Amino acid sequence: MSIQEQYRKKAAELLSSGEVKLVIGYGAGTTPDRRRPLFVRSADETSKLHLDAACEANLSGYLVSEGLLADKKKVGIFLGPEGIRSVNILASESQLDPDQIVIMGFNREAESVSALEGSNVRDFPAMLAALKEQAPGTGEQALVERIENMTPEERFTFWQAEFEKCIKCYACRQVCPMCYCRRCIVDNNQPQWVQTSSHTLGNFEWNLVRAFHLSGRCVECGGCDRACPVNIPLRLINRRMAMEVLDAYDHFSGMSPDQETVLASFKKDDPETFIL
Amino acid sequence: MIQILLRDKLDDCITRWHAAGYDVIGPQKNNNVTRFAPVEKASELDLEIILPDRTVKELFFPQTEPMFRYRIGKQTIDTEEYLPPGRKRIIFGSRPCDASAMAIDDPLFGWDYKDAYWFQRRNETVMVTIACTASDDFCMCTSLKLAPDSTLGSDIMLRPVAGGKGWHVELLSERGREAFDRIEALLDDSAAEKEPIANVPKRFDLDVCREWLADPENFESHFWKEISIRCIGCGTCTFLCPTCHCFDFQDEGDTYSGIRRKNWDSCSFALFTMHTSGHNPRSTQSSRWRQRIMHKFNYFPGKFSMNSCSGCGRCSRQCPVDMGITETLQEITKVAK
Amino acid sequence: MTEKSNNGRQNIYKPAIMKIVDKRDEAPGVKTLRLEFLDPLDHEMFKQHYRTGMFGLYGIFGEGESTFCVASPETRKEYIECTFRQSGRVTSSLANSEIGDLVTYRGPYGNRFPIEEFYGKNLLFIAGGIALPPTRSVIWSCLDQREKFGKVTIVYGARTVADLVYKHELEEWQNRSDIDLVLTVDPGGESPDWQHHVGFVPTVLEEAAPSPHNCVAVLCGPPIMIKFTLISLQKLGFREENVYTTLENRMKCGVGKCGRCNVGSVYICKEGPVFTAAEVSKMPQSDL
Numbered sequence: 001m002s003i004q005e006q007y008r009k010k011a012a013e014l015l016s017s018g019e020v021k022l023v024i025g026y027g028a029g030t031t032p033d034r035r036r037p038l039f040v041r042s043a044d045e046t047s048k049l050h051l052d053a054a055c056e057a058n059l060s061g062y063l064v065s066e067g068l069l070a071d072k073k074k075v076g077i078f079l080g081p082e083g084i085r086s087v088n089i090l091a092s093e094s095q096l097d098p099d100q101i102v103i104m105g106f107n108r109e110a111e112s113v114s115a116l117e118g119s120n121v122r123d124f125p126a127m128l129a130a131l132k133e134q135a136p137g138t139g140e141q142a143l144v145e146r147i148e149n150m151t152p153e154e155r156f157t158f159w160q161a162e163f164e165k166c167i168k169c170y171a172c173r174q175v176c177p178m179c180y181c182r183r184c185i186v187d188n189n190q191p192q193w194v195q196t197s198s199h200t201l202g203n204f205e206w207n208l209v210r211a212f213h214l215s216g217r218c219v220e221c222g223g224c225d226r227a228c229p230v231n232i233p234l235r236l237i238n239r240r241m242a243m244e245v246l247d248a249y250d251h252f253s254g255m256s257p258d259q260e261t262v263l264a265s266f267k268k269d270d271p272e273t274f275i276l
Numbered sequence: 277m278i279q280i281l282l283r284d285k286l287d288d289c290i291t292r293w294h295a296a297g298y299d300v301i302g303p304q305k306n307n308n309v310t311r312f313a314p315v316e317k318a319s320e321l322d323l324e325i326i327l328p329d330r331t332v333k334e335l336f337f338p339q340t341e342p343m344f345r346y347r348i349g350k351q352t353i354d355t356e357e358y359l360p361p362g363r364k365r366i367i368f369g370s371r372p373c374d375a376s377a378m379a380i381d382d383p384l385f386g387w388d389y390k391d392a393y394w395f396q397r398r399n400e401t402v403m404v405t406i407a408c409t410a411s412d413d414f415c416m417c418t419s420l421k422l423a424p425d426s427t428l429g430s431d432i433m434l435r436p437v438a439g440g441k442g443w444h445v446e447l448l449s450e451r452g453r454e455a456f457d458r459i460e461a462l463l464d465d466s467a468a469e470k471e472p473i474a475n476v477p478k479r480f481d482l483d484v485c486r487e488w489l490a491d492p493e494n495f496e497s498h499f500w501k502e503i504s505i506r507c508i509g510c511g512t513c514t515f516l517c518p519t520c521h522c523f524d525f526q527d528e529g530d531t532y533s534g535i536r537r538k539n540w541d542s543c544s545f546a547l548f549t550m551h552t553s554g555h556n557p558r559s560t561q562s563s564r565w566r567q568r569i570m571h572k573f574n575y576f577p578g579k580f581s582m583n584s585c586s587g588c589g590r591c592s593r594q595c596p597v598d599m600g601i602t603e604t605l606q607e608i609t610k611v612a613k
Numbered sequence: 614m615t616e617k618s619n620n621g622r623q624n625i626y627k628p629a630i631m632k633i634v635d636k637r638d639e640a641p642g643v644k645t646l647r648l649e650f651l652d653p654l655d656h657e658m659f660k661q662h663y664r665t666g667m668f669g670l671y672g673i674f675g676e677g678e679s680t681f682c683v684a685s686p687e688t689r690k691e692y693i694e695c696t697f698r699q700s701g702r703v704t705s706s707l708a709n710s711e712i713g714d715l716v717t718y719r720g721p722y723g724n725r726f727p728i729e730e731f732y733g734k735n736l737l738f739i740a741g742g743i744a745l746p747p748t749r750s751v752i753w754s755c756l757d758q759r760e761k762f763g764k765v766t767i768v769y770g771a772r773t774v775a776d777l778v779y780k781h782e783l784e785e786w787q788n789r790s791d792i793d794l795v796l797t798v799d800p801g802g803e804s805p806d807w808q809h810h811v812g813f814v815p816t817v818l819e820e821a822a823p824s825p826h827n828c829v830a831v832l833c834g835p836p837i838m839i840k841f842t843l844i845s846l847q848k849l850g851f852r853e854e855n856v857y858t859t860l861e862n863r864m865k866c867g868v869g870k871c872g873r874c875n876v877g878s879v880y881i882c883k884e885g886p887v888f889t890a891a892e893v894s895k896m897p898q899s900d901l
Contacts, residue, residue: 029598030413030414030592030598030600030602030603031413034598035598036506036597036598036599037506037597038506039505039506057596057597061508062506161307162307165307165309167330167339167511167515167540168339168511168515168539168540169510169511169512169514169515169516169542170510170511170545171508171510171511171512171596173510174508174509174510174596175508175510175596175597187547189701189702190701190702190705192702195526195528196524196526196539197340197526197528197537197539198339198340198539198540199340202340223596226596227510227512227596229329229512229515229516229594230308230309230329230330231307231308231309231329343624343626343627344626344627346674346675348674348675348715351715352715353630353674353715353717355627355628355674357624357627359624384869384870385870387868387869387870387883388868388869388883389625389868389869389870390625391625391626391870392623392624392625492897495877495897495899495900496897496899521870521872522871522872522873523865523866523870523871523872524865524871525626525677525678525865525866526677527674527675527676527677529674529675530675531673531674531675531676531706532675534674534675536626536674538626541865541871541872541873543872543873548863548873549862549863549873549874550863551861551862551863552679552700552701552704552863553700555836557862557876557900557901558900563899563900567875567900570877570878571872571875574878575875575877575878578878579878
């Protein structure tokens with residue numbers, strides 16, 4: 001049985017037994033290469049669920065939509081490794097109760113998917129430990145290193161050209177599971193911390209604020225990068241910050257629901273090289 | 277008489293237009309995004325794409341533009357206006373959907389009060405549009421009763437000739453006359469077959485949708501919540517929409533001097549309609565998506581006799597969660613029948 | 614498109630500059646500013662266009678613009694008065710301005726109360742809290758030509774005695790024999806020396822029981838008060854066509870372009886802010 005069949009069946013069981021009230025998965029998209037988030041509430045709709053290599057989106061952000069988990073009922077969700085890490089972070093930041101989440105986990109390879117054993121977010125320590133060993137990812141390392149080797153002026157020019165394209169649609173924020181703030185700092189106007197205009201300065205401000213806010217929290221799911229309608233390589237910023245955090249604090253985000261949040265906790269032996 | 281602009285004369289065209297004082301602007305790929313930018317040579321143009329990632333809208337209504345610089349003194353406030361520069365321009369190679377969208381927004385920006393920023397740019401711009409001979413799964417102009425060769429909003433229409441050698445040239449408006457005259461000598465009158473225009477299938481029944489939307493009963497329909505449940509509330513569809521025209525004013529500076537700007541804004545954002553009191557008439561994402569659809573296919577046509585959509589399909593093509601106008605109107609077509 | 618409808622400006626977004634000539638505290642957090650145009654041409658345009666019911670965008674450069682009604686009547690066009698509650702960035706800045714300071718103004722925009730149609734009729738004004746200002750503009754438009762109207766009744770309520778605005782004018786109206794003024798505060802909002810009603814506006818209105826015969830009602834207040842007062846008016850026999858109100862929504866441009874103030878297909882800035890209750894009831898209620 002394919003993993004798609006296996007998870008359709010599991011979703012149907014979860015729904016008909018009443019164990020979960022909802023399954024968040026992937027449905028067919030407009031074109032064959034697209035998959036879209038799908039919300040399934042009854043067993044007879046589970047045949048609409050898809051699971052294949054086109055299922056790229058990290059769906060965990062939907063878990064913190066307003067009120068979804070307030071009734072304490074469980075929700076089933078299709079999650080790749082990044083999604084599992086996101087749920088861990090959301091739990092460690094008290095945004096959800098991890099035991100309310102029933103995971104149908106999968107690993108995505110180039111052309112196929114394979115099942116991840118387990119259904120609670122605590123069930124994946126070996127997979128997560130292996131991920132940490134690989135970190136930080138491999139795919140984009142060449143580009144990260146290229147930017148790393150630039151002079152500060154070249155690097156500034158590179159990002160200036162990228163941020164100049166930004167139209168402040170906030171797709172990066174809206175698609176990000178970590179951007180759950182009810183009111184984002186850019187939406188405050190008393191005081192106006194960040195300029196809302198999408199000129200290059202305002203765009204720099206926004207993207208830097210977001211980079212800092214995601215440091216030690218981003219799971220590199222690539223959602224912001226894929227969502228960006230003007231193709232700013234946002235993953236590179238977050239990758240760089242993740243490398244920094246790993247290096248300085250040996251912190252790899254989303255290892256468990258009990259993991260301390262790296263920039264909101266203090267240890268006596270934290271490096272303090274940034275204090276002049 | 278059929279007149280053909282041969283592709284290898286395009287550089288001469290641009291040179292002549294430049295000599296006549298026109299800026300020439302066309303679609304170019306830069307930094308992984310295709311958008312309209314000034315061109316010097318034909319080789320910079322990216323004319324083979326279905327349509328650019330970003331629309332021509334931003335050439336008339338930029339994502340951010342300064343309106344005034346203010347300086348506040350003891351007894352005075354000086355305001356210096358930044359109106360558009362007043363340079364003649366030719367936008368070369370926009371698609372009929374984008375060009376139509378500019379004409380669709382004209383009555384809105386002129387509704388009793390004229391928006392000088394919009395009309396100054398409109399008046400100084402000649403739209404040279406290229407009819408589409410290719411489309412993708414998201415194009416939907418025919419569903420909007422437009423076509424891959426609609427002339428709405430265009431001043432000069434180019435229709436590709438078979439073999440990609442060039443284009444049939446048709447002058448459509450007085451505004452385009454000077455630009456046309458400048459290149460007329462370059463045109464070739466040899467007969468050439470036009471390439472058939474793109475076959476864009478009809479994706480939904482607009483009349484059925486409009487009737488359904490106009491029925492007050494359907495305003496509260498559960499449909500809106502179902503269709504928008506995966507909407508994440510970003511501004512991609514509105515900012516990449518050639519007809520979406522909503523904006524915000526923002527002051528940058530301090531209480532002594534600074535700049536008041538006009539910025540794109542989006543009905544997708546929760547803050548868009550939020551009162552200072554905290555009351556928000558459109559407090560849910562489903563009410564915001566409903567507003568967007570209602571505005572385009574019910575309110576706007578009621579006021580200006582046109583749909584506020586030209587069928588470019590960018591909303592669906594670029595949506596991070598694969599939503600869009602097409603899906604919604606397809607579903608309405610289904611439920612209405 | 615005429616020059617006139619652009620209020621004489623090529624650029625509709627360019628504000629006029631006005632000077633604060635008077636500033637009054639009305640209630641906690643509520644202030645009234647009286648403004649005069651610096652440029653006589655701007656003033657001339659205002660005088661030509663302003664009719665009671667229209668609104669303006671008041672602003673401070675560096676902070677932005679905020680929309681509220683013109684609280685002074687069309688019978689007094691030498692100045693503009695606006696009354697607002699200090700709540701957001703712009704209103705806070707306006708509230709902190711002093712006499713002599715300069716502010717910006719765009720307008721007047723929107724539609725008006727059809728006051729000529731009220732001639733010969735009895736008038737019932739009902740307002741709650743901070744919504745007296747739009748009502749007050751109509752009240753003075755009528756009082757300044759008092760002979761053209763029949764009986765005038767004003768029912769005004771606020772949460773507490775302190776929250777009543779225009780206290781001096783309330784006193785003036787109280788002392789006039791040609792106005793019936795009914796004042797009330799919500800239960801618990803009364804002060805020890807409060808001489809008037811205690812109760813919610815709809816209840817007090819039903820007790821006062823003004824006759825619907827040949828009467829036009831002008832009703833302004835917070836949504837919840839409007840909702841219940843409309844029920845009371847219906848009980849008293851008022852037809853929705855004879856009840857006028859003003860709607861407010863967040864606005865940026867004020868001239869039908871920025872896209873946010875519509876309720877259903879109706880743009881408050883262009884087709885409002887003055888509507889009859891019959892018109893409001895046709896709007897999609899959840900969009901209000």
